[in-house]
Amino acid sequence: MALLFKNVIIMNIPGNITKMTGNQTIQGKACNRIWTKAIGIPVIMALFFSLTACGGQSTQNTGTAVGNTETSGLQAMQDHPGKRVYEQYCKACHMADGSGLRGMHPPLINNKTVNGKTDKLIEVTMKGMSGKVVIDGVEYNGIMPPHNHLTDKQIADVLTYIRQSFSNNSGAVTPAEVAKLR
Numbered sequence: 001m002a003l004l005f006k007n008v009i010i011m012n013i014p015g016n017i018t019k020m021t022g023n024q025t026i027q028g029k030a031c032n033r034i035w036t037k038a039i040g041i042p043v044i045m046a047l048f049f050s051l052t053a054c055g056g057q058s059t060q061n062t063g064t065a066v067g068n069t070e071t072s073g074l075q076a077m078q079d080h081p082g083k084r085v086y087e088q089y090c091k092a093c094h095m096a097d098g099s100g101l102r103g104m105h106p107p108l109i110n111n112k113t114v115n116g117k118t119d120k121l122i123e124v125t126m127k128g129m130s131g132k133v134v135i136d137g138v139e140y141n142g143i144m145p146p147h148n149h150l151t152d153k154q155i156a157d158v159l160t161y162i163r164q165s166f167s168n169n170s171g172a173v174t175p176a177e178v179a180k181l182r
Contacts, residue, residue: 082161085154089147090162098166104142106135108166115163115170122173122181125155152178 077083087096094100098108108114112135113121128146132139147155152175163170 077161077165080157080161080165082157082159083165085150085158086161089150090158093142093144098162100140101142102138103140105144106133106138106140106142108162108168110167111135115168118159118171118173118177119181121159121163122155122178125150125159126178126182148182152176152182 093105094108100107113124124144126146126148129144130142132141134140150158155178156173156175159173162168163173
């Protein structure tokens, strides 16, 4: 938990800590870290993004990949096991609505890689990607870390969720397709 008071941030972190106020450093056992905004906000943001974007912990999904059905469309996507994986590993960069971050992380909406051959999409997910890529005339130059620590089922679930959400209407990805490229 972090609290913000004027120009000071207080975080509750048990254990041996360092208190920083301006240029002064004090060591001790306590439960609060105090930083000025200039130091604290970048540190908190780096910690947050490193835990969320790269996957702070792994999870086991027990559901099955959901196909593209007319009858349960919206509810199926809300309950889709790939949505849980997406929220844990993808949402920090590609945003909750799949729109991405202009110039850094490309959108997943109507994206040719997302809706194209599954082999390319699986490969990007497992091996990661860096360098410049142009999508719809916009240059993106971010880093996507590899997610090869996910199970074949988790990768299939999240890619199926992405291919059938965010105005996309492509087919499912199976765990067998992922296993073939591992």
